[in-house]
Amino acid sequence: MDAMHQHMIDSYRAAQHGEAPPPLPGRHDWEVVRQARDARRFEAVIEGRPAHRRWRTALRERVARRLPGTVGRSGSPARPVGPGTPGPSGV
Template sequence: MGVTEQYALDLYRARRREEPLPPAPGRYDWRTVRELREYGHLRRVVERRPAPRRRRHALTRPLTDALTRLLTRRRRTP
């Protein structure tokens, strides 16, 4: 059974039981990932281990610069 089919089944079941409808799939994915990351940091602090620092990928700065140049490029008028 796919995600969409499961969601449809959950909607049907909630309406039959007059319960609140479940959230759409994927709606809170990033929030959940962020909360899991924060939980991992909290566990490290409680266990008195150093929390990991956020590392930037080697391509982050050049990619950002290239996108900025592309988006702020002035159009030439003939």
């Protein structure tokens, strides 16, 4: 049974009891998404983190945590640092 079938059954039962029919399936989906986003932002503020970041920045940070030597903020690949690698001056 899908959401539309369930809605039809609930509407029939509401009509039998003289009650208002339930809202159509999917009608409040975006409202739920907004409420979840607002709750996540509120929790971030309470924890002392920034409440809102651009999705590209968040994705870049997540990728950088998983992969060493990934693209930095300037857009150029990060230079590996370790023994035997030249420093920024090329020495």
